[in-house]
Amino acid sequence: MVFLFKDIQITSSTYLNYMETSSNIYIGIDNGVTGTVGIISNSGYWFYETPTTKAQDYTKTKKNITRINSNELRKLLLAHIHDDINQRHNVYVVLERPMVNPTRWAASGSALRALESTLVVLESLGLRHEFVDSKEWQKKLLPKGTEKEELKTSSVDVGVRLFPSYADLIRKHKDADGLLIAEWAKRER
Numbered sequence: 001m002v003f004l005f006k007d008i009q010i011t012s013s014t015y016l017n018y019m020e021t022s023s024n025i026y027i028g029i030d031n032g033v034t035g036t037v038g039i040i041s042n043s044g045y046w047f048y049e050t051p052t053t054k055a056q057d058y059t060k061t062k063k064n065i066t067r068i069n070s071n072e073l074r075k076l077l078l079a080h081i082h083d084d085i086n087q088r089h090n091v092y093v094v095l096e097r098p099m100v101n102p103t104r105w106a107a108s109g110s111a112l113r114a115l116e117s118t119l120v121v122l123e124s125l126g127l128r129h130e131f132v133d134s135k136e137w138q139k140k141l142l143p144k145g146t147e148k149e150e151l152k153t154s155s156v157d158v159g160v161r162l163f164p165s166y167a168d169l170i171r172k173h174k175d176a177d178g179l180l181i182a183e184w185a186k187r188e189r
Contacts (some may be wrong), residue, residue, distance in 0.1 A: 038179030137184035163174025
């Protein structure tokens with residue numbers, strides 16, 4: 001069996017070796033259509049941009065919106081968890097709480113759509129989840145005194161240092177939030 005998503009291929013032998021040697025699996029999800037997914041286990045770590053798709057906007061205006069590609073997100077997660085739903089007790093999923101601000105209607109709407117889609121995938125896979133505020137995980141992992149303008153730069157710097165094999169993707173994406181949320185979950189458990 002081969003799992004395909006976003007130019008990444010995981011073969012069934014890789015998957016089986018991964019499943020045999022892993023204990024706890026920590027999945028960090030930086031919510032949103034520009035977010036990331038980070039996965040950490042005893043076997044290694046993985047970093048992905050959240051799979052998305054374009055769709056016609058639901059309003060009368062002729063425009064497109066970006067949505068979570070639920071099928072691809074499901075495949076991505078299935079490549080890292082046990083086939084048997086009863087064997088998923090060791091999977092910890094932490095989602096960053098979405099930004100909801102009444103003065104930023106479009107961004108809030110996008111964040112809530114992305115959250116709902118992600119929750120549907122997690123629930124369909126039988127994965128328990130919890131939420132973390134960005135300030136909570138950032139306080140533990142980013143340098144003390146990091147201010148708003150410096151958050152993304154610090155995320156890149158810390159992400160590249162902790163997860164050097166994903167340095168190019170972290171720099172391209174301009175943050176390592178999904179992986180850092182997974183790292184926070186690992187340290188907090």
